[in-house]
Amino acid sequence: MTRSGDLILRLLAEASSGPSPDRGVTGLCRHAEQEGTFWFLGGDGATALLYDAVEDTVVRPAGSIGRHWPPLLGTAAARRTDACYTTYHRPNGYHWFFAGDQVLQYDSVKGVVLQGPCPVGDLFRFTGEAADFARGVDAVCPPAPRDGLFWFFRGDRALQYDTREGRVTEPVRPLTAYWPGLAGTVFANGIDGCYTTHHLPGGRHWLFADGLTGLYDSVRHAFVYGPAAFTELFPALREDLVSPHAGSAISR
Incomplete structure (x- = not known):
């Protein structure tokens, strides 16, 4: 295993110095088999690393999405993933990757694409006011x-969708209408990445936007x-991130 510092610095370098408006973390999802480990997707949308939050180590170093998930090679998700999440209803979990107007479902245990890529x-x-989300x-x-x-988040708007019934349950509204605690913060303008903690019954979410992050309680x-x-907010990484020997650019 590799210590987190240099690799996460390269992954997150755009958060402090890159010219792209899409910087920092664009996605975060849990590993399907290893408890306490998470995939971080870098600001370019094409780079990922696997981080063990308990041991503070990088289990799989920064590399292209295609390197970590070879069956995705040739898909839009390998070129740039905009959003991802891991389902909880199966023991090993499935990953969903969203890239532009394309989506696919991936079984990381069997190493196969289960659905998609498709629109x-x-x-x-997503119909009516929600059509933009498609x-x-x-x-x-x-x-x-x-x-x-x-x-589902797009720009400064959000909607809630029931995957069991296949319908929008909360219509398109500004982010702050649903989560008023975001008002006055960078997150009110849009969320680049989001992860819901699964160890608590209520809604607590790690939000990422423009190089910033926060843990938001959607109940309070x-x-x-x-x-x-x-x-x-990740102090265990602080010393590594500012170490003088660390790299300064995402490895592509």
């Missing part, structure tokens, strides 16, 4: 684990931690 609109009934989403997460409902509508720079 987002083929699997999710053109692409920025982030996806459940309001709380194991209930079949999901928040307040931040538990942050918003702050990624290094401030």
